[in-house]
Amino acid sequence: MQESKSSITFEVTGGTPLKGEITPQGAKNEALQILCAVLLTPETVTIHNIPNIRDVNKLIELLTDLGVEVKKISADTYSFTAKHVNLNFLETPDFKQKAAALRGSIMILGPLLARFGKAKMPKPGGDKIGRRRLDTHFLGFQRLGARFNYDADDNFYEIDASQLQGCYILLDEASVTGTANVVMTAVLAKGKTTIYNAACEPYLQQLCLMLNRMGAKISGVGSNLLHIEGVESLGGTEHTMLPDMIEIGSFIGMAAMTASEITIKNARIDQLGLIPTIFQRLGIQLEFRNDDIYIPAQEHYEIEKFIDGSILTIADAPWPGFTPDLLSIVLVTATQAKGTVLIHQKMFESRLFFVDKLIDMGAQIILCDPHRATVIGLDRTYPLRAISMTSPDIRAGVSLLIAAMSANGTSIIRNAEQIDRGYQEIDTRLNALGAKIKRI
Ligand SMILES: CC(=O)N[C@H]1[C@@H](OP(=O)(O)OP(=O)(O)OC[C@H]2O[C@@H](n3ccc(=O)[nH]c3=O)[C@H](O)[C@@H]2O)O[C@H](CO)[C@@H](O)[C@@H]1O
Numbered sequence: 001m002q003e004s005k006s007s008i009t010f011e012v013t014g015g016t017p018l019k020g021e022i023t024p025q026g027a028k029n030e031a032l033q034i035l036c037a038v039l040l041t042p043e044t045v046t047i048h049n050i051p052n053i054r055d056v057n058k059l060i061e062l063l064t065d066l067g068v069e070v071k072k073i074s075a076d077t078y079s080f081t082a083k084h085v086n087l088n089f090l091e092t093p094d095f096k097q098k099a100a101a102l103r104g105s106i107m108i109l110g111p112l113l114a115r116f117g118k119a120k121m122p123k124p125g126g127d128k129i130g131r132r133r134l135d136t137h138f139l140g141f142q143r144l145g146a147r148f149n150y151d152a153d154d155n156f157y158e159i160d161a162s163q164l165q166g167c168y169i170l171l172d173e174a175s176v177t178g179t180a181n182v183v184m185t186a187v188l189a190k191g192k193t194t195i196y197n198a199a200c201e202p203y204l205q206q207l208c209l210m211l212n213r214m215g216a217k218i219s220g221v222g223s224n225l226l227h228i229e230g231v232e233s234l235g236g237t238e239h240t241m242l243p244d245m246i247e248i249g250s251f252i253g254m255a256a257m258t259a260s261e262i263t264i265k266n267a268r269i270d271q272l273g274l275i276p277t278i279f280q281r282l283g284i285q286l287e288f289r290n291d292d293i294y295i296p297a298q299e300h301y302e303i304e305k306f307i308d309g310s311i312l313t314i315a316d317a318p319w320p321g322f323t324p325d326l327l328s329i330v331l332v333t334a335t336q337a338k339g340t341v342l343i344h345q346k347m348f349e350s351r352l353f354f355v356d357k358l359i360d361m362g363a364q365i366i367l368c369d370p371h372r373a374t375v376i377g378l379d380r381t382y383p384l385r386a387i388s389m390t391s392p393d394i395r396a397g398v399s400l401l402i403a404a405m406s407a408n409g410t411s412i413i414r415n416a417e418q419i420d421r422g423y424q425e426i427d428t429r430l431n432a433l434g435a436k437i438k439r440i
């Protein structure tokens with residue numbers, strides 16, 4: 001398992017291009033949903049391509065504490081049998097501390113409610129990137145017949161239901177983890193549930209496909225309108241995680257910024273949505289070779305304009321729009337492009353503040369307001385300067401790592417455990433391509 005030291009620092013010596021092949025890890029956000037779904041059945045679920053990252057390891061530990069029998073079959077394959085689930089663990093201080101340590105733990109609620117009629121959770125953790133409300137989750141549970149109680153003093157959410165009844169639910173917003181929670185509850189509710197305004201990221205498509213293999217009856221997978229016919233019980237299955245699309249996007253941006261020649265292996269290009277297109281709009285050349293993405297070493301890349309000649313805007317939106325988790329990476333990549341781009345982070349209000357570090361490094365960025373930043377690319381007229389900085393969140397962390405790898409000199413990135421939350425052994429894997437990252 002990835003080391004869990006409380007304060008990890010990366011010392012990054014920049015200026016050397018990378019060369020070679022890299023295989024993306026299994027998808028973090030898919031893994032968090034899929035792992036919670038094992039609680040829906042007493043039978044064994046075997047999962048392949050599980051990323052060895054902090055958030056996933058923490059969730060596996062939480063499942064073990066809940067009484068799930070966890071067997072490690074190989075480096076990235078585990079089996080999970082939730083035959084004897086110990087709900088008393090939910091009452092312990094240990095649960096409160098562990099469940100609050102990551103965002104993904106919120107998705108144990110739906111399966112526990114569906115199978116055992118009750119569940120509770122402290123306010124979950126995850127990135128501090130602005131308000132992260134949970135209304136969609138609880139409004140959905142309530143529509144299905146659950147009672148909801150929030151203890152504001154203790155920051156504890158509780159739900160219970162004697163009977164879950166399928167119904168029509170128009171979700172408050174297309175929340176990723178919210179949709180996963182409501183789907184995992186509705187599969188075992190009585191009768192039919194229709195969920196409109198459902199999120200439909202590949203993470204959710206994978207979850208629904210796995211639930212169907214377990215015996216659930218979900219149709220409309222991949223759209224924002226899901227029809228679910230409740231079943232009595234679910235059985236075991238096998239599942240393989242998709243490659244992590246956010247890691248793939250991060251590698252594309254990294255290759256461009258460091259003028260590196262990289263091949264990203266087995267990228268499941270068919271599942272990447274707009275991700276390749278957005279990087280191409282920054283002027284980055286991509287070649288699709290079967291299922292690999294080849295990125296040639298590019299000294300210059302030029303940001304496109306809109307057809308009417310106006311400045312390109314890149315904004316996030318629920319799937320199939322562009323994922324908010326790659327906007328920080330697009331932003332840092334644009335700092336060495338030729339041209340100008342407006343980055344508009346619509347979903348989160350505190351995710352762009354890390355640009356002050358890029359500005360310290362010499363990047364030309366105007367933070368217009370908490371949601372928008374204009375980047376005026378340097379076109380490599382001069383490299384970024386190495387500095388000492390602290391990573392505020394997982395994606396800003398990787399963006400700072402990319403900036404440091406392109407900079408002249410040696411940078412320090414403190415709080416690099418943020419990066420370890422979502423990127424498997426990133427130092428070892430990038431050093432194998434020629435990067436100079438020391439974990440200290
Ligand atoms: C563990 C996990 O899977 N985390 C992902 C999940 O978080 P998570 O499921 O927590 O995020 P949500 O989809 O609930 O919402 C994220 C933010 O976007 C806002 N919002 C959401 C939907 C919408 O239509 N309009 C809107 O403005 C919400 O109010 C919230 O502030 O989805 C986010 C949005 O893709 C990603 O950044 C996170 O990496």
Ligand SMILES: C=C(OP(=O)(O)O)C(=O)O
Pocket residue numbers: 028029055102103104125126127325394395422
């Ligand atoms: C915001 C993210 O993660 P989380 O929801 O787990 O905090 C992310 O993966 O970019």
